[in-house]
Amino acid sequence: MALKIGHGDVKHIHDHAKGTYPEECSGVMVGMDTGGMKVVVDVWRAENTHEDERSRRFLIDPKEYIAFEKRADERDMEILGVYHSHPDHPAEPSEYDRDHAWPGWSYIIASVSGDEINDMRSWLLKDDRSGYDEEKIAN
Amino acid sequence: MPKVRIPTPLRQYASGESEVEVGGGTAGEALGNLVETHPDLKQHLYTGDSKLRSFVNVYKGDEDIRYLDGQDTDVADGDELSIIPSIAGGSVGRCR
Numbered sequence: 489m490a491l492k493i494g495h496g497d498v499k500h501i502h503d504h505a506k507g508t509y510p511e512e513c514s515g516v517m518v519g520m521d522t523g524g525m526k527v528v529v530d531v532w533r534a535e536n537t538h539e540d541e542r543s544r545r546f547l548i549d550p551k552e553y554i555a556f557e558k559r560a561d562e563r564d565m566e567i568l569g570v571y572h573s574h575p576d577h578p579a580e581p582s583e584y585d586r587d588h589a590w591p592g593w594s595y596i597i598a599s600v601s602g603d604e605i606n607d608m609r610s611w612l613l614k615d616d617r618s619g620y621d622e623e624k625i626a627n
Numbered sequence: 628m629p630k631v632r633i634p635t636p637l638r639q640y641a642s643g644e645s646e647v648e649v650g651g652g653t654a655g656e657a658l659g660n661l662v663e664t665h666p667d668l669k670q671h672l673y674t675g676d677s678k679l680r681s682f683v684n685v686y687k688g689d690e691d692i693r694y695l696d697g698q699d700t701d702v703a704d705g706d707e708l709s710i711i712p713s714i715a716g717g718s719v720g721r722c723r
Contacts, residue, residue, distance in 0.1 A: 514714070
């Protein structure tokens with residue numbers, strides 16, 4: 489399974505990551521899961537509502553999340569996963585990320601330092617929650 | 628009967644349904660009936676000692692049941708309960 493995401497949506501994630509630096513950004517990817525490939529049609533920005541330490545933590549308000557889900561349903565799309573940034577840290581999931589991850593979703597992480605995107609990778613939680621498998625990103 | 632809205636990542640454990648009608652007079656009863664119908668949901672909603680997981684939020688309409696009466700919150704015909712995953716993460720504490 490690969491995650492297909494167009495250049496425009498990648499740029500949107502990169503711009504979001506650079507715009508909120510040194511704080512983490514987050515948002516959702518919506519589109520279609522064809523069975524063999526997840527195709528991202530749009531990315532929607534979320535507000536980072538974590539009370540503190542936003543340079544290393546993000547939280548999407550449950551009400552904003554449910555609004556995203558309803559918006560996706562209305563468009564016959566589904567939420568395929570979540571993106572977020574790691575300011576000055578690698579594009580690899582943390583233990584904290586794993587604790588909060590959900591099975592089946594793609595987790596894109598963009599590593600950002602100032603105005604530079606260092607790396608962007610996508611991860612899938614293993615079924616037994618023991619870790620992640622990297623997911624291929626296709627343009 | 629009240630309805631329970633299932634979030635996208637948990638629909639795979641609820642026969643792909645986005646909304647399920649369940650019986651029950653409280654949020655706890657409704658969720659209990661939901662996991663009885665869809666047992667695979669249980670491990671994602673509850674801890675081993677049958678408490679709702681901290682990163683699972685349940686709303687009645689627009690209100691978090693934690694700020695109502697928790698699992699004892701009354702639900703009636705036509706009420707909508709929404710299971711909403713906490714979407715959170717962060718860079719510290721690396722692992723693979």
